[in-house]
Amino acid sequence: MKAPVRVAVTGAAGQIGYALLFRIAAGDMLGKDQPVILHLLEITPALPALQGVVMELNDCAFPTLAGVVTSDDPNVAFKDVDYALLVGSRPRGPGMERKDLLEANGAIFGPQGKALNDHAKRDVKVLVVGNPANTNALIAQQNAPDLDPKCFTAMVRLDHNRGLSQLAEKTGKHSSDVKKFTIWGNHSSTQYPDLHHTLVDGKPALELVDQSWYEKDFIPTVQQRGAAIIKARGASSAASAASAAIDHIRNWALGTAEGDWVSMGIPSDGSYGIKPGVIFGYPVTVKNGKYEIVQGLAINAFSQAKLDATEKELFEERAAVEHLFAGK
Ligand SMILES: NC(=O)c1ccc[n+]([C@@H]2O[C@H](COP(=O)([O-])OP(=O)(O)OC[C@H]3O[C@@H](n4cnc5c(N)ncnc54)[C@H](O)[C@@H]3O)[C@@H](O)[C@H]2O)c1
């Protein structure tokens, strides 16, 4: 067994929290040889419910669970953490766009960014799940001037996994046969699920499906999947969101597979013409805990229009929350 690492999860008594904590504690995220100490943050009224979750965690007697810290204070919860999964925030209901949550949730991420800045490990890996995830990650990043801006990422992995599954079903293959798929941009209905470089069992995806299915079926299905789940379940996705969060951190910590990439919301740096200043979904590979944008992919006019639309939306969201940045 390795030395334990500290993993913070916010909103730990919520529905994603309930699907996430047990898998992290069981070693699904960082490996069966990596003990974890969970640092669980909740709002004060949810602390009794959180205690119930902790009782259940203990009752599992997981070999990889080395301790649990609970708090309603981010300055306590983020002390010395190696990983922080920022889930705690309000989910949307039917008929809402995720950006309608900016007002309600944006205020959560400034103080949490500052607490990470003041207390977390200097190479902390932060994943924002709470919606609107990209812009909340930007708010946290902008309140953490002493941390590397690249510590802050947002989750587009659920969209990525949804795309793998849709394409696998259409082509009669398994999702593990699908490689080099990308979610560009925002975790919102402007996200661009891009099949132009995708391979299914080694063959170009766009040679296996027709363009009209790609444009009129695949893209909107992936873009609107969160809303479809809210409609069907009466609550937003939880187990699949938790699973995607585990995939995102596992790949960031342990690396991506040779010959493939994953999608992560990361700080834009000018790659593919996206101006710096937002958290943008990109194709990335990871080695030794560092992610790198896959460079040199051809972008045709169709793709460029989609990239422009999602970039525009992210800069609009940025403009709406700039007052929450440190020093503003
Ligand atoms: N990025 C994605 O792909 C994705 C997928 C699914 C859900 N989400 C988002 O994740 C968020 C959580 O969803 P859920 O279904 O678990 O919601 P939920 O309402 O079941 O749980 C949220 C929890 O967060 C807690 N919380 C609220 N403010 C907090 C704060 N300041 N600090 C700590 N905890 C706080 C609440 O008490 C609650 O227990 C929502 O914003 C949802 O839209 C994102």
Ligand SMILES: O=C(O)C[C@H](O)C(=O)O
């Ligand atoms: O759609 C939502 O509001 C929840 C989540 O972001 C999802 O994609 O399932």
